[in-house]
Amino acid sequence: MESVWKKEVPPFAHGQEGALPRRTEVAIVGGGLVGVLTALYLKENGIDSVVLEAGEAPGVGQSGRTTGKITCQHGLKYAALIRDKGESAARTWASACQGAIHAYEGIVGRLGLSCDLEMLPALLYTQKNDGALEREASAARRCGIAAELRRRTDLPFDVSLALSYPRQAQLQPYKFLLGVASRVRVFCGVRVTAIKGRHLLTEEGDEIEAQRVVLACHYPIGLLPSTVFTRLWQSTSYVLALGGVRPLAGMYYGIDRDGLSLRSHGSTLLLTGMSHRTGEEHPPAFEALEGRAREYFPEGHVVTRWAAQDCMSEDGLPLVGPASPLTPHHYIATGFSKWGMTGAMLAAQMIAGDIVGAPHFAAPLCSPARFTLSRLRATARQVGETARGWGRRLFEVPAELSHELAPGEGEIALSGGIKVAHSRDEQGEEHILRPYCTHMGCQVNYNPDTLSWDCPCHGSRFSEEGKVLDAPATKPLSKKPTAQGDTP
Ligand SMILES: Cc1cc2nc3c(=O)[nH]c(=O)nc-3n(C[C@H](O)[C@H](O)[C@H](O)COP(=O)(O)OP(=O)(O)OC[C@H]3O[C@@H](n4cnc5c(N)ncnc54)[C@H](O)[C@@H]3O)c2cc1C
The missing domain is CATH 2.102.10.10 (Rieske [2Fe-2S] iron-sulphur domain)
Structure with a gap:
């Protein structure tokens, strides 16, 4: 169940040895993309931080299991953003995501990372819902993205319409992550179990005092008075890596109910789908994905397969910033809704920007304090699901x-x-x-x-x-x- 990314990379050899520091300016809980990128931006601004990672290496969470597309194409995003938050907010989000792609290019160049970065178009496709793609095309253009509608793709099945976003990116996420992690201070095998004010307690009984705490652990842990758990839910998807497949000329994402996400990594094709709420009973997912793989790529053979999950937010935008007005020194970064490559970069820029006093222009859009009607709906659903989980228990x-x-x-x-x-x-x-x-x-x-x-x-x-x-x-x-x- 190891991702194709981890199979290609030797074990991480840059973890910090010895005792944990008793004090630090910033303690970052979690060594995924958000954690290591935040530490990098802080270091570049002269701020001391430590990353505390529960796993044996950074990237053992979702960042080592992602499909690694770095794009401002986030499904049917811009029509919904214009409808719910207005055109100015939607333009701001598009521009922030485009900036995140440039930031990846910048870091790869600056640190000299070898991580298979490629610039490619990202395409949405449909087999039956042309209207939704036409509306998305017009919304994306209003947000300044030169998106183009197409009837033909290089997918091995017919589509009725596709929407191409030019000059997006893909990379080997684990090589990138470990490259960044080797430039910052990461302690592996350290699980944080409680946060009391400015003090973090670990499973091993250590205590660290930090001026600021960044919860980069994907789903924030131990947070009261924050009510973040009433807004987030997690969704699991399954990935099949097929060897011996001709590379695709773009990264694809199907908008239909049974749509798949596809990208190539050399002659390995990643086929992703079969999403469901994490913890929910579901039909056998890998079996279904293998059926689709046999139909579309009969020449391919399964190299490996794995699952990943992401935190979904009420309005499809991440929750990044102070966890609650009562705890301005506790930052959260979550709710990436399966677009956490650009999301993690923006979260790191926003949190580091806030700490050094240079706020990111898109930070207000992601503020955990934002209030929308969709937040009420999400809270009602989450409370209902928790009651259902307890109902089954009792x-x-x-x-x-x-x-x-x-x-x-x-x-x-x-x-x-x-x-x-x-x-x-x-x-x-x-x-x-x-x-x-x-x-x-x-x-x-x-x-x-x-x-x-x-x-x-x-x-x-x-x-x-x-x-x-x-x-x-x-x-x-x-x-x-x-x-x-x-x-x-
Ligand atoms: C199938 C799938 C495909 C995806 N593909 C894409 C894509 O192509 N493009 C895109 O933009 N996004 C994609 N995403 C989303 C993206 O991968 C995630 O949003 C992103 O990796 C989240 O990064 P993170 O740093 O928040 O979390 P993680 O990478 O999960 O990092 C959190 C870290 O915190 C550690 N941790 C947890 N609890 C503790 C604790 N108590 N103490 C210490 N450490 C702790 C974990 O071990 C982990 O290493 C995809 C998601 C899924 C599910």
Whole structure:
């Protein structure tokens, strides 16, 4: 399940050795793109920071599993932005994203990174919804993007219309990320479990004092009084890497319900799709993706496959800036809605800009304090989903535990009157865990595609042994199940 990116790169050898510093100007939680880019911009402005990464290396989260398109084409974005926020806001967003693409080019040049950066068009395509693409074309042009409608593409299936955004970019995201990470101070294997004012506590019992804290951990952890968890949800998508496929001349994104995202990396083609709310039961995703791959690319063979998830925001724009007016020294950067390559660059520029007193021109658009009607709808939905997760915990009565599970299967079951999360890993070993997410206590679901326990409320993920795979959880699933009404 390793991404094609990680398979190509030797282990990271630039992590900081020795004890954590007791004090720092800025502590950055999470060594994904947001974390390392923020640290780079701060360093370039003479500000001391440390990146604290829970994994064994930077980029073990979504940034090492992305498809790595760097584009101002974010699906059907600009028509919706003009409708909901006005033309000036939409133009500002387009210009900020175009600036983020230039910033990638700038960093690659400045640091001399070798990361397969290529300038290519990014295309939206449809097989049935020409009207939506025509409206998007006109909106994108009003925002200053020279987008062009086309009837033909080099995709191996017919499209009824495509919309091309010229001079966008793609790169090998993991090479880029590790290149940046090797220029900043990153401590690996450090999981932050709590933030108390200006103090961060780690799983190992260390404490760091920071003037400012940047939560670059994808889904912000441990934040009160922020209400960010009432607005965000996570969506999982699946990626298949196919070898032996003729490179495509552009990066593609299908706007139809069953549309796929496609990009080439040399003769490897990445086919992405089958999205669903993280933690939700779903039809076998890799099987469906492999069916589409056989149909469109019969010459290809599967090199690897993996899944990733992203935080979705109420209005499709990220949430970047102070977490709440009561905690101006806690920054969040999240809600990239599957466009976090440009988003991470902008988040890093916005947070570093705020810290050095040079605010980014698009920062107000991403302010976590913004209020829209869609925020109310998102909050209602999130509260409903959390209630549903707790409802399953309290009222759903599963069958007695069976020992019949095949490798790669999992079930919520009753064992001695107590609910358990029961799975059998691919080596045939059985695991029994407490089935309640350690973030807010919702009942988790087994995902047979990723062999993990995923939480449908806020998208935390756990391995079959109970280890935290994805935030917002910071603590593992317990191996000692207790009565189901217990608090987490
Ligand atoms: C399938 C898929 C394809 C995508 N493709 C694209 C694309 O082509 N273009 C695009 O623009 N965007 C894309 N995205 C979105 C983009 O990949 C993400 O938005 C972006 O990588 C998020 O970066 P991040 O730094 O916020 O998070 P991450 O990369 O997840 O970094 C967070 C880090 O924090 C660490 N962490 C978590 N909790 C803790 C803790 N308690 N203590 C310490 N460390 C912690 C994690 O280990 C992780 O390394 C895609 C998303 C998906 C799901």
